[in-house]
Amino acid sequence: MARVFSGIQPSGELHTGNYLGAVKNWVDLQEKHECFFCIVDYHAITQDYDVEQLSSRTFDMAVSLLASGLDPEKCVLFVQSHVLEHTELAWVFMSVTPLGELERMTQFKDKSQRQESVLAGLLNYPVLQAADVLLYKAGVVPVGEDQVQHVELMREIARKWNSRYGRGFFPEPDALVGPARRILGLDGQAKMSKSLGNTIGILDEEDGIWQLLRPAVTDPARVRKTDPGDPEVCNLYSLHRQFSPPATVEEVARKCRSAGWGCLECKRVLADNIAAEFAPIRARAAELKSQPERVRDILEAGAERARVVARATMREVRERMGFLQTAAETTSTT
Ligand code: TRP
Numbered sequence: 025m026a027r028v029f030s031g032i033q034p035s036g037e038l039h040t041g042n043y044l045g046a047v048k049n050w051v052d053l054q055e056k057h058e059c060f061f062c063i064v065d066y067h068a069i070t071q072d073y074d075v076e077q078l079s080s081r082t083f084d085m086a087v088s089l090l091a092s093g094l095d096p097e098k099c100v101l102f103v104q105s106h107v108l109e110h111t112e113l114a115w116v117f118m119s120v121t122p123l124g125e126l127e128r129m130t131q132f133k134d135k136s137q138r139q140e141s142v143l144a145g146l147l148n149y150p151v152l153q154a155a156d157v158l159l160y161k162a163g164v165v166p167v168g169e170d171q172v173q174h175v176e177l178m179r180e181i182a183r184k185w186n187s188r189y190g191r192g193f194f195p196e197p198d199a200l201v202g203p204a205r206r207i208l209g210l211d212g213q214a215k216m217s218k219s220l221g222n223t224i225g226i227l228d229e230e231d232g233i234w235q236l237l238r239p240a241v242t243d244p245a246r247v248r249k250t251d252p253g254d255p256e257v258c259n260l261y262s263l264h265r266q267f268s269p270p271a272t273v274e275e276v277a278r279k280c281r282s283a284g285w286g287c288l289e290c291k292r293v294l295a296d297n298i299a300a301e302f303a304p305i306r307a308r309a310a311e312l313k314s315q316p317e318r319v320r321d322i323l324e325a326g327a328e329r330a331r332v333v334a335r336a337t338m339r340e341v342r343e344r345m346g347f348l349q350t351a352a353e354t355t356s357t358t
Contacts, residue, residue, distance in 0.1 A: 026163025026195065028057045031064040031104070031156055036081040038088035039223040040298075041207070041216025044266050045168045049202040051093035053166060059099040060160050060330060061089065066104050066111060066152060070145040071135065086319055088226060091309035102326035104156065109334035113155035114148070116341060120184040121151050121177075130173055154178035158194045159334050166200040175199035189344045207262045212241030227306050230299040237295045242287045249286035260287075260294060267297040 030050060038047060053059055063085050065078060082103055094101055104110050126132065126147050136142040153174050157165055158181070165175050175197060182194035209215060209222025216223035224236050242260055243253040255261040255277040264276050272293065279285045312319055339353065 025057050026197075027160055028053050028059040028164045028166065028200075029062070029157045029160050029162035029197075030060075030166045031062040031067070031153070032085065032089070034063050034065050034068050034078065034082035034085045034103075035218065036077075036084040036088075037218075038085070038092060038226045039216060039218050040226065040263075041209070041223050043092060043226050044207060045202055046166065047089060047092050047094070049166050049200075050089075050099070054095060054099040057164070060162065060333075061094060061099055061101050062104050062156060062330075063089075063102070064104045064153075064156065067149060070143060070149050083316070083319065086323055087309050087312045088305075090312055090319070090322065091305045092226065093305075096322045096326060100326045100329045101322065102330045103323055106323065106327035107159075107330045107334050109159055109331070109338045110152065110155050112338060113159050113341065114152040116345070117151045117154055117158075117181050117185065118148060120188065121154075121181055125177055125180065126150060129177065131170065150174045150177050151181070154181045157197050158182055159337050160330070161195055161333075161337065163195045163197050164200050165197045166202060169201055169206065172199045172201065189341075193340070193344065207266070208259045210236060210240035210259075212259050224298065226302050227309055228302065229306075230295070230303075233299050233302070234292075234295045237291045237298075238288070240291065242290075243280070246280075246283075246287055250283050252283040253280040253287075255280045260291060263298070264290075264294055267294065267301055269297075272297070 030046065032042065032046060035042075050059065050061055063082055065082050068078065068081075086101065086103070089101060090096070129150055132147060132149065135146055139146075154177065157175075157178055165171075165178075167175060176199075179196040182196050186193055207216065209217065209220060210224075211220070211222040214220055214222060218225070224233055228236070237260075240260060243255075243258040245251060245257075246253040258280065261273075261276060261280070264273050268276065276290055276293070280290065343349070
């Protein structure tokens with residue numbers, strides 16, 4: 025399979041939503057493919073953000089990713105702003121991207137609707153995303169459902185650039201939508217998000233997990249304990265599928281349909297299984313946090329590996345587009 029690239033916002037500690045929706049899949053992919061994973065801090069500034077917290081949230085995201093199993097020996101993990109070529113290629117791509125395509129992006133429409141004054145950076149967000157992936161000539165982009173449209177656009181950007189400057193130079197990447205079914209937040213309403221408080225942080229302690237799960241929304245048909253339920257409409261059943269062993273998943277479905285147990289008993293088992301999966305992650309995260317230098321070194325080594333590829337791509341891009349070479353470029357051997 026082609027090279028893999030994916031990005032995640034520097035939102036601090038990972039939560040169950042992005043853990044299941046993205047990171048678990050990344051951990052599997054690094055075993056068999058050449059993978060680049062990037063903490064996209066330049067994307068984070070396209071909306072209101074806390075300047076004070078950007079660096080700690082970036083660092084904490086790195087800790088979460090490493091603790092979840094990304095292995096710097098098996099993949100390249102780095103911070104977007106540490107590799108300058110991302111923004112350079114984004115600028116280049118802006119010159120082949122039709123404005124109309126950007127204006128029709130669902131995510132842009134959603135986000136811009138909620139703002140009085142819309143920033144150009146928000147509009148151009150998918151152009152930077154295209155640059156992220158194409159800088160490494162990656163062909164596979166593991167993402168959630170909501171990013172498929174952005175991957176479609178990056179294919180178009182690759183096509184447009186290629187047709188003008190060099191056939192076949194950039195591959196047209198494919199989205200790889202993860203195996204995790206769409207899981208809602210614990211409120212049973214919205215997508216999991218930390219700001220909505222409807223999710224579980226991967227570093228939450230056992231008791232905290234239980235406090236969050238206890239009031240979580242289940243099949244509304246189960247008002248009393250004796251009312252039978254339908255696991256297929258229960259959001260917590262989807263979580264069981266992700267965290268519980270197959271025999272338990274089967275038992276959960278059976279006891280739900282037959283009202284063999286109440287939702288609270290079912291949640292108790294789920295809480296234990298989630299806690300069991302997260303416990304070693306929490307331990308690894310604590311260890312990493314106690315050695316911030318090690319995390320920084322890992323990110324620097326990742327950026328260094330990324331830069332080698334990024335520089336090579338940009339050198340060729342500049343050449344194909346007709347830019348005058350710098351003196352250094354003229355003398356150095358390629
Ligand atoms: N936009 C993606 C998200 O919000 C994050 C992202 C940035 C990304 N650059 C990327 C994902 C490149 C895949 C590839 O989830």
